[in-house]
Amino acid sequence: MTTPLLRPIQAAVTRGKGAPFVLEQARIRAPQGDEVLVRIVATGMCHTDMIVRDQYYPVPLPAVLGHEGSGIVEAVGPLVQNLAVGDHVVMTYGYCGHCLACDAGQAAYCQDFFGRNFSGAGPEGEHALQDEQGHALNDHFFAQSSFATYALGRENNTVRVPKEAPIELLGPLGCGIQTGAGAVINSLKVTPGSAFAAFGGGAVGLSAVLAAQVAGAATIIAVDVVPSRLALALELGATHVVNSREADPVAAIREITGGGVQFALESTGRPEVLRQAVDALGSRGALGVVGAPPLGTTAQFDVNDLLLGGKVIRGIVEGDSVPKKFIPELVNLYLQGRFAFDKLVRFYDFEQINQAAEDSEKGLTLKPIIRIQK
Template sequence: MTDTNNSQINDTQDGDLLDITAAVTPKEGADFELQSLKIRQPQGDEVLVKIVATGMCHTDLIVRDQLYPVPLPLVLGHEGAGIVQAIGDNVKTLEVGDHVVLSYGHCGHCKQCYSGQPAYCAEFFERNFGGSDTHGNNAICTSDDQSIHDHFFAQSSFATLALSQENNAIKVTKDAPIELLGPLGCGVQTGAGAVINALKVTPASTFVTWGAGAVGLSGVMAAKICGAATIIAVDIVDSRLQLAKELGATHTINSKEQDVVEAVKEITGGGADFALESTGVPDILTQGVEALGILGKIAVVGAPALETPANFDVNDLLISGKSIVGVVEGNSRPKIFIPELVDLYLKGQFPFDKLVKYYKFDDINQAVKDSENGTTLKPIIKISD
């Protein structure tokens, strides 16, 4: 839905506003529009980050298409990576010049945050999909002071500068290429974390990913790290299946060419121990549950429109002791998990750079087209040098 933005820019002097270029989503389903806007300085526990590059994620596009009802016009982008330019007075763990990956917003003080599960923060939807800060204010405005919806995933990083909270700006080593790291903030973290943190895939086990996009292939790499003996990738695009083999899959299945449930059961000797569903297609989730073995477990990370139902045989679930678990952001604690993924990448054990293709900021709409038609797994938009 399109919303006339009645929120306000936080109290600030005009001289405190900084010029930025941002990709704005003006209305449902529209192309991104690069606009000259302004952003305020950080306050309190906020961090102002010069965005070097931002990954493009499926969630950006489902919000553009209003499958999630975030108010428009809006600056999207939630896989930002860059360099800290300024910090608020209450920031204690970051300094100007630090390299950071921006991840999801969370309050830090609810039951879930305190217990080490910030992805299930009581304020998750508000902080990531509200279109403003928790007080209804925006940090971005036009030259004539009309506010633009922002704070998407506590960052709105399709912009040359972005504001985040200290707790979702993750300091990373300067030894890693900062332009590559943005997707660790969401998509790559989601796939790898679902395998490592949620499913807890075990050595010598069987694992299948339903969907071999960036999230699914991150799961393949993670399953290999966990020591799974049989790793199956299911997709309809042969080039993705070939890449899955390069990243650690022992078997691939093109679901257009064979009965995929029977194929999984044959390969695994009765059904998979673990599975990852990243497509967001209900019928594929149904197949994923059917293809589980006894005591098998499937993690659901694909996001369809809100209130989308899926079907499964209750007695199959009951008698076989199968589990279906929803997973947000890979059940990760980004301050810990993202640096661990960076370390694995630098050691050559997590080559997620094979998933990406870079685009200039001016070519952001081409990146959308290439992502939607499947020719690019993970677009990264280079925002600035």
């Protein structure tokens, strides 16, 4: 048995709990089976990267994180059928493709979702990356580990996109942007003329605002505590904004809508905000929950309010997206000028990755995108 050829790369390695990302020389093996080797142009930074770095989710370290990669196909394994060298692609979450959820078109609820995205290794426990000393690096983060100049994905989580779209911009469509937009369009199915509220004005929440406008909601309310985010929400299509440091958002939403919204999305991961979102629903309203707090976090709500109001609370992963279909749809909406998610982003050079993380955590940048290489 021969050892697969190794390609030298540069990767941002997280070596300990809360430790900074460190750019290191590393090596990656060639693609096998249905794998795709992507030359990463840029990678979005998501809240999940930080909570894994800080070990709120137990991904083994040292690891190469990054899960919103975009780039150009460099090589493909022998079983790849529908991707070719030179294709522009966005990398998204991993899934097995053959469990009951995947067979039902609900890959975001794959029975092996944790293993495919958070285990720190491939499906068979294998690693594709090693450091300069030849030690294995935990990888396959969201089936990609794209804080690196090259990343290995699989054909099912590597999505071809039009070459006329700016490839350095598109990575966040693989996770954060598709989560907010998909929650509105695919999960909640916001209807024309309806009232929608986004609790949280980060990248996910404002992606939901953009999608609510696409869906035809008549009243779109953004709730946050940062004035600049609320101003941007209005620019992106919100009809009303509420600063929850200055006003009771539940009372404000009930006054705006005459009783409550039909649809709401909670993206902050804060239990007290989730309670506000439940209370702000009108009769038979539906709340989607996408904010990820530390494992074990609990929340409270009034059971009789839920019961008598016919309200629905549901968790949503990755916007219930079928990535091969939904990501190209979002790209086309962007190219038509109907989904301006570019207004959410700020670019950083690879060497500025820790500054990007700091700016994101301070709320100075909504969606950092790390330019890995040209």
